[in-house]
Amino acid sequence: MNAKTMPLNCLPLGRVGVVRELLAGAEQQRRLLDLGLVKGTAVEAVLKSPAGDPKAFQIRGALIALRNGEARQVLVGLQ
Amino acid sequence: MGLTKQSTGIGAGRDYSIYRSGAPGEKVVALAGNPNTGKSTVFNSLTGMNQHTGNWPGKTVTNAQGRYQFDGDKFLLVDLPGTYSLLATSVEEEVARDFLCFGKPDVTVVVADATCLERNLNLVLQILEVTDRVVLCLNLMDEARRKKIRVALDRLEEELGVPVVETNARNGEGLEGLKETIAKMAAGWVSTPRQVKYCAEVEKLVAKLSPLFAGLAPNNRWLSLRYAAGETRVLPTPGLGIAPPDLAEKNWAPEICRDRIVTAIVEEAEGIYRRVVKVENDRHHALDRKIDRLLTSRALGVPIMLGLLGLVFWLTIKGANYPSQLIASLLFGLEDWLAGLGFWHLLPPWLFGILVQGMYRTLAWVVSVMLPPMAIFFPLFTLLEDLGYLPRVAFNLDHYFKKACAHGKQALTMCMGFGCNAAGVVACRIIDSPRERLIATITNNFVPCNGRFPLLIVMASAFLAVGVPLGGGAAVLSVLATVVIGVAATLAVSWGLSKTILRGLPSSFTLELPPYRRPQVGKVLVRSAFDRTLFVLGRAAAVAAPAGIVIWLMANVTVSGASFLAHGAGLFQPLGRLMGLDGVILMSFLLGLPANEIVIPVLIMSYTASGTMQDMAGLVHFRQLLLANGWTWLTAVNTMLLALFHFPCATTLWTIRKETQSLKWTWISFLIPTLAGIIICTAVAAVARLLGLAPY
Numbered sequence: 086m087n088a089k090t091m092p093l094n095c096l097p098l099g100r101v102g103v104v105r106e107l108l109a110g111a112e113q114q115r116r117l118l119d120l121g122l123v124k125g126t127a128v129e130a131v132l133k134s135p136a137g138d139p140k141a142f143q144i145r146g147a148l149i150a151l152r153n154g155e156a157r158q159v160l161v162g163l164q
Numbered sequence: 165m166g167l168t169k170q171s172t173g174i175g176a177g178r179d180y181s182i183y184r185s186g187a188p189g190e191k192v193v194a195l196a197g198n199p200n201t202g203k204s205t206v207f208n209s210l211t212g213m214n215q216h217t218g219n220w221p222g223k224t225v226t227n228a229q230g231r232y233q234f235d236g237d238k239f240l241l242v243d244l245p246g247t248y249s250l251l252a253t254s255v256e257e258e259v260a261r262d263f264l265c266f267g268k269p270d271v272t273v274v275v276a277d278a279t280c281l282e283r284n285l286n287l288v289l290q291i292l293e294v295t296d297r298v299v300l301c302l303n304l305m306d307e308a309r310r311k312k313i314r315v316a317l318d319r320l321e322e323e324l325g326v327p328v329v330e331t332n333a334r335n336g337e338g339l340e341g342l343k344e345t346i347a348k349m350a351a352g353w354v355s356t357p358r359q360v361k362y363c364a365e366v367e368k369l370v371a372k373l374s375p376l377f378a379g380l381a382p383n384n385r386w387l388s389l390r391y392a393a394g395e396t397r398v399l400p401t402p403g404l405g406i407a408p409p410d411l412a413e414k415n416w417a418p419e420i421c422r423d424r425i426v427t428a429i430v431e432e433a434e435g436i437y438r439r440v441v442k443v444e445n446d447r448h449h450a451l452d453r454k455i456d457r458l459l460t461s462r463a464l465g466v467p468i469m470l471g472l473l474g475l476v477f478w479l480t481i482k483g484a485n486y487p488s489q490l491i492a493s494l495l496f497g498l499e500d501w502l503a504g505l506g507f508w509h510l511l512p513p514w515l516f517g518i519l520v521q522g523m524y525r526t527l528a529w530v531v532s533v534m535l536p537p538m539a540i541f542f543p544l545f546t547l548l549e550d551l552g553y554l555p556r557v558a559f560n561l562d563h564y565f566k567k568a569c570a571h572g573k574q575a576l577t578m579c580m581g582f583g584c585n586a587a588g589v590v591a592c593r594i595i596d597s598p599r600e601r602l603i604a605t606i607t608n609n610f611v612p613c614n615g616r617f618p619l620l621i622v623m624a625s626a627f628l629a630v631g632v633p634l635g636g637g638a639a640v641l642s643v644l645a646t647v648v649i650g651v652a653a654t655l656a657v658s659w660g661l662s663k664t665i666l667r668g669l670p671s672s673f674t675l676e677l678p679p680y681r682r683p684q685v686g687k688v689l690v691r692s693a694f695d696r697t698l699f700v701l702g703r704a705a706a707v708a709a710p711a712g713i714v715i716w717l718m719a720n721v722t723v724s725g726a727s728f729l730a731h732g733a734g735l736f737q738p739l740g741r742l743m744g745l746d747g748v749i750l751m752s753f754l755l756g757l758p759a760n761e762i763v764i765p766v767l768i769m770s771y772t773a774s775g776t777m778q779d780m781a782g783l784v785h786f787r788q789l790l791l792a793n794g795w796t797w798l799t800a801v802n803t804m805l806l807a808l809f810h811f812p813c814a815t816t817l818w819t820i821r822k823e824t825q826s827l828k829w830t831w832i833s834f835l836i837p838t839l840a841g842i843i844i845c846t847a848v849a850a851v852a853r854l855l856g857l858a859p860y
Contacts, residue, residue, distance in 0.1 A: 099549040111419065113672050118676060119249040122284055126430075132456055132677075136563030139572070141456075141677055143449075143678040145434070146280045148456075150559050150568060150675040 087164045089155060094140065096130040096154035103127055109158040118133030121145035180514065190238045191350040193357055194263055194290060197275035198284050200245030200678045202303045205333040206275050207243040210343065234343045237350070242269065243705060248283070250290045251395065253425070256594060264294050265382040271349045273342070275301045278308035278315055278330075279679060281441055285433035292357035293389070300328040305337070305712065307681060311448035313441060325356045327370035341698055345556050350716055359385075362428050366421055394418025409416050442578040448516060452680055455537075456556070465560045471645060472553070476544045483657045484536040485783055492532035492782035514720075522711050522716025522769075529768045530708045531701065532782055534761070537621040538697045542614075544690040546583070550683035558675055561651075567668075570657045571600035572673030578604075578654055581611040585812055586819040587607045588613075593823070598746035603658045606833045609812040610845040611653040614648065615760035619645055619807045622764060626787040642804065650808050657836060665832075708765040711755065715769040730772055743842060744802040744849025744858070745796065758814050763807070798858035802845045805810045809841030 096102045104126045107114050121144055122128070131148060136150035138153045197203045210232030228243040244263055246257035251799060264272060272295055276284035281302075292298055300599070302315060303539035321328045327345050331338035349355070361367070366389075373388035380387055390396075396480040397416075459468055498815045499520065508516050538740050548554070556577035573595050581588030588608040595601040612620055624639035726734075729751075736754075747768045756763035771793050790799070812820065821830040850856040 113250065115426075116672065116674060118423070118430070119251070119286075121286060121430050121433075123427040123430045130781070131453065132559075133462070134559050134563060135462045135463075138566070139559065139562050139673070139675075141460075141559065143285075143291050145264055145430075146282045148677040148679075150555075150572075150673075150677055151561065152572065152673050153648070155672050155674065 090094040090160055091163065092154040092157045093128065093130075093142070093151070093161050094138075094144075096128070096163075098133060099131050101127050101129045105162050106158065106160040108159060108160065109155070112159065113134055113155065116157060117155070120147075120149055124149060126141060128159075128161060170586040178849035190240045191270040192267070193239050193241050193346055193350070194267065194269035194272045195243045195275060196264060196272055196287070197239060197244075197246055197301075198248055198262055198277065198280075198287055200676060201275045201277040201284065202333050203246060203275045205242060205341075206273075206303060206331065206342075209336055209339050210331045211241055232343075233547065234347050237347060237349075239346065242267075243373070247287065249287060250294070252392075256312055262507065264291060265386070268381065268737065269295075269297070271297050271299060271527070273299045273301050273346060275303050276303045278304050280434055281310055281315065282437040285436055286429055289360055289429050289433055292324065292326065293359060293386050295348055296326075296355050296357045298326045298347055298355070298357060299342070300324060300326060302328055302330045303654050304681075305330050305332045305335055306334075307679065309355050310427075313448065314442040314444060316440050316442070320436070321434045323358060323440060325352070325354070327359045332687060334687070334803070345648055350441055360429050360432050362389075363424055366424055366428075369421065369456055380800070389425060392418065395422070408650060438839060451551065455675070455680060458551075459556050460560055469557060470644060472548065474640055474644045476541065476548070477621070477624075477643045478636065480537050480541040480545060480621055481639045481643070482636055483540045484621070484625060486507060487539075488532055489782040489784065491535060492528070492785070495528035496534055499528060517720060518716055524706050525772070526712030526715070526765045526769050530705055530761075530765045533622055533764060533768075533786060534618045535697070537618050537625070538614075538701060539693065541617060542692040542697050543689050546688050547683050547685070550681065550688055552678050552680045555675060555677050559677060562673070562675070564655050565658070566673075567666065568659040568662050569670050570594045570603050570655075570658040571597065571842070572672060572675060574600065574604040574607075575758055576650070576657070576675075577608060578611050580788040581608045581613060582617075583614055585611075585816040587610050587615045589816060589819045589823055597668075599662075599666050600670065602824065603666055605660050605824060606661065606829065606836065607654045607657050609816060610657065610808070611650045611839050612808055613760065615813065616807050619760065621762055622786070622805050623800050626783045626798070627790065627795070636681065642801070646804050646808055646818075649805075653809070657840075708762050711762050711766060712769060715755075715766060719770070733770065741844075742791070742849070744798045744852065745806065745845065746799070748793070749799070749803055749806070753810055756813075760807070760813050796845035796858050798849060798852050802848055805845055806841050809844055811838045 090105055091102070092139065093102065103144060104122050106123055107117055108122070109117060126145065128142060129143040131143050132150075134140070134150075139150045140153070141148050141150045142156070145147075195203055195207055207230060209230065211232050230241050231241070232239050232241060242263065244260040247257045247260045250257060250261045250264065263269070263696075272398060274288050274291055277289060288298075300320075302317070302320075308315065315329055315330075317330060329338060329342045329345050331342055333339065362370070369392045370385060370388045373391055374384040377384035377387040377391075410519065459465060481582045482654070484826060502520055502524065503516075554576065557579065558572065561575045562572045565572055574592075577591045577594070578589050580591040585608050588611075589605050592601050592604040592608065595604055620643050628639040696858050715729065718732070721728055721729065732751050733747035735747065736750040740746040740748075742752045743750075748767065750764050752766040752770060754765045771789055811817070817830055817834060820833050821827065824830065849858070
């Protein structure tokens with residue numbers, strides 16, 4: 086796989102990325118994992134709030150809002 | 165959690181025992197599930213109780229309990245907070261986990277959203293590791309059918325090894341079947357729940373650890389997994405008397421172990437989902453997405469939010485006037501009839517004064533002035549809540565909360581405050597960081613609650629809607645402006661606190677935006693009528709009746725030529741004048757400390773008792789009463805501002821004291837809004853008078 090890797094908050098709306106790595110610390114990582122963001126999970130950027138932060142992502146059938154600070158800690162690969 | 169007797173007012177901070185509290189012979193049933201899966205609706209339908217429901221995650225923070233009977237057996241149902249997992253350390257998850265692991269429920273019902281099964285299965289698999297007495301309740305089946313999501317029920321039962329029941333709790337579909345299955349499970353149905361199989365290394369470690377936890381609750385496999393993953397906080401007591409096993413072998417690290425455990429569960433859930441669920445229309449989100457894009461768009465998101473709120477206020481103000489007149493003439497006709505009864509001649513005149521002119525008249529005013537606006541406002545607000553709009557509000561506003569260094573969930577606790585500030589303060593438990601929780605607690609009072617909305621709406625419709633060009637519009641705008649000022653104050657004070665006495669950075673935040681649900685208009689009407697309108701009105705009436713007596717006495721017992729009431733009002737008159745109000749208004753707010761609902765009754769009683777007797781009530785006469793007592797537009801505006809900015813009611817203060825365990829923070833919560841009120845009202849009055857817009 087030589088696809089491009091980027092932090093989740095940079096994923097353009099409507100595009101799907103696949104989780105490569107979580108950079109967060111232990112407690113935060115746990116929360117991200119609980120949302121189903123394990124390696125290999127497909128995530129679609131769906132919504133931007135009026136101010137551009139937070140953004141909402143389609144993760145395993147649920148629409149989840151993440152602040153850019155958190156989303157930055159999820160590295161995704163574009164396919 | 166919500167606006168019922170259980171969760172507002174005095175009941176707001178009550179802690180339900182974490183451990184089983186069933187009476188002898190009673191079966192304890194735990195109700196678990198992801199947030200926003202309709203758990204509270206299932207709870208209400210089973211128990212016939214009015215636990216508050218709404219389409220937003222995080223309503224239930226404490227364990228609500230209710231009872232029901234089935235086939236002659238008694239069941240105690242415990243509604244646990246919604247959680248995504250049992251492993252993290254937020255308060256909700258701790259409460260749910262502790263009950264499931266150590267409360268030993270006879271049956272655990274996991275409520276899952278049929279439209280979002282994959283994510284829900286994650287929690288189901290975790291719960292199956294804790295207990296084998298599980299029933300899966302597949303809820304929201306109507307939504308699933310509408311979205312053409314097919315779940316193969318028997319296949320799912322087979323995969324999970326526990327019974328699965330399809331329900332649609334909102335209209336009662338499938339609930340008898342659920343009760344029956346719960347009863348069977350409680351009677352000892354043998355199930356073989358699926359256990360997630362982990363990678364060889366983890367399983368080896370578990371095999372090594374499990375003898376150490378033999379015989380401990382919930383079971384040694386679960387405890388070993390937690391230990392291996394370094395989650396020692398999850399273990400029942402730190403002093404288990406177990407020597408730490410040698411985990412250093414083969415480069416073992418708890419973090420890696422945890423990562424593998426979570427990944428295995430998520431992947432297992434994904435596998436089951438793929439085998440069991442068929443999505444016939446993979447564009448079922450399309451409409452939701454379109455609506456979402458509109459409601460959160462850069463250009464329209466905030467205007468739509470204000471527009472919707474404005475529409476709610478407009479309908480309320482326009483619609484409340486006529487019924488108010490009608491109720492007033494009915495109730496005051498009844499007063500004439502009461503007064504005409506013969507037996508008053510046999511009793512001393514002061515008793516007639518206290519009971520009819522004091523108590524009954526106050527009650528009649530309260531009902532005729534407050535009931536119509538509430539009966540329109542609350543159902544409309546509940547409708548918005550039911551649709552799933554509140555999380556979108558939180559999503560739109562989060563940026564500002566982040567700027568104020570506050571937690572994103574504060575937008576939700578703030579929304580809760582619109583219902584009841586005491587309930588809003590309790591809801592602040594969903595915020596983990598103590599700093600941000602305190603900020604949310606202290607600032608919750610800046611949004612008007614159920615008790616204060618009627619005050620705002622009545623002021624606006626009595627004073628700003630009549631005799632003003634575009635009357636209705638001005639009234640709506642004034643209420644809307646009050647709410648916007650309240651939200652702005654919430655943000656400003658949150659920011660101020662984070663820069664001074666509660667310094668720090670905002671912590672992480674995730675929020676689920678649930679799918680929109682078609683609200684059940686009929687149920688919304690009934691529920692908001694009983695849960696909110698009658699509850700708030702009942703509380704107002706319960707305080708207004710004795711208050712009517714006390715105020716009648718204060719108005720009629722004279723000392724050195726003037727009544728107590730006149731003395732009191734005179735005492736506050738200078739400050740009241742300075743703030744563009746009068747002494748009576750300030751005294752009404754002070755006497756309204758027990759509950760904001762009684763500010764209007766006290767105001768009315770004080771004005772009517774001091775000479776200008778009013779035979780008829782209703783909004784029009786209310787306006788005349790105020791005008792006769794020297795009110796101007798400035799008085800009305802400043803009264804609305806004071807309604808927004810003054811000390812929290814006694815119940816909220818008591819709840820803050822209980823939640824923060826600190827007298828200091830309770831005082832701060834008292835002083836900040838009070839000082840803000842004095843300063844803002846004084847400033848508005850000064851400017852208006854300086855510009856010659858209002859008389860001194």
